[in-house]
Amino acid sequence: MTDPTGPPARTRRPRYSGKNPRRFQDKYKELNPDRYGPEIDKVLASGKTPAGMHRPIMVDEVLACLRPVAGDVAVDCTLGGGGHTRALLGRVLPGGRVIGLDVDPIELPRTEGRLRSEGFGPESFVAHQGNFAGVHKALAAEGHAAANIIFADLGVSSMQLDNPGRGFSHKESGPLDMRMNPSRGVTAAQLIERLSEDALATLLEENADEPHAALIAGILKGPTPGPLDSGTPTMLTTNAVNDLVRQALLSAFPRLTPADATLSVRRTFQALRIAVNDEFAALDALLRSLPQCLAPGGRVAILTFHSGEDRRVKKAFQAGLRDGVYATVADEVIRATPEERRANPRASSAKLRWAVRS
DSSP, rough: OOOSSOOOOOOOOOOOOSSOOOOOHHHHGGGGGHHHHHHHHHHHTTTTTTTOOOOOHHHHHHHHHHHOOOTTTEEEEEOOTTTTHHHHHHHHHTTTTTEEEEEEHHHHHHHHHHHHHHTTOOTEEEEEEEEEGGGHHHHTTTTOEEEEEEOOOOOOOHHHTTTTGGTTTSSSOOOOOOSTTTTTSSHHHHHHHSSSSSHHHHHHHEEEEEOOOHHHHHHHHHHOOHHHHHHHTOOOOOHHHHHHHHHHHHHHTTTTTHHHHHHHHHHHHHHHHHHHTHHHHHHHHHHHHHHHHEEEEEEEEEEEHHHHHHHHHHHHHHHHHHSSEEEEEOOOOOOOHHHHHHHHHTTTOOEEEEEEEE
């Protein structure tokens, strides 16, 4: 019998099996940075990114292109983890302001909360939920006719990629979702179900330049390996798509390397994500609205991560230069330094272009 006057019973803290935590909720250092401070420093020092922690890409290059100064009104069209916004705030204050846009209702309040905790009040920073197609509306809502600076990072944030529940990556099993706003639109699994095989092949080719689009479309439209926990028999998991595409390619093309098969898996995920979120339409809308949203002499910079995005940005800037909309545009694309690519592999595919309003 336990002595009620004795010391309280000890409760064992939860322990992870193995050396490293397996669940994303345990690995997601962003959810509890105070607890994981030393681990974050150790992972960063090794040249990797802690799960769920976003590292802004090419910050110095972006600032060099945009040349922000105190008093400027800036728009960060893709707030994400707030890294670029924080850098812009460091240049436009005092007297300036940054308007941040993000369509993700999960990460937006987290980033806004972090920036508020760092002392950036509404007079210097304001956040709006919505994608970059609505930059003109956001400026008007804040009482600005135009911005001195507009920036857009078209990549998917680490918080989204690393969370298996969002379905953006094939590295861990999760629902094949990929919606930036999980409360709107159809999931990637539903999109595959609705499209014909030919339409799916066209999507893979147009959105990601996938050379094996027809084969992959046929595999994805075939019988599924099993239901998700939701009980919907036609739903695919991220791992199921990874396994199906990889096995089909290696079987059909014996000389194909595993690395090449992985690239096709990545392109498949990219193409589906672009379609689910209608990313090209949103980018086209942003590019059309830039001349009206930039003040005379205003500067815009856009980070892209695949050829479909970069082609659109390059053509829009060149057309604007010919028409006299822009006074000057980037002659060549700007890439991350070798040092940054080694420290953050997600910067390897980034391309930066800029333009200056006439």
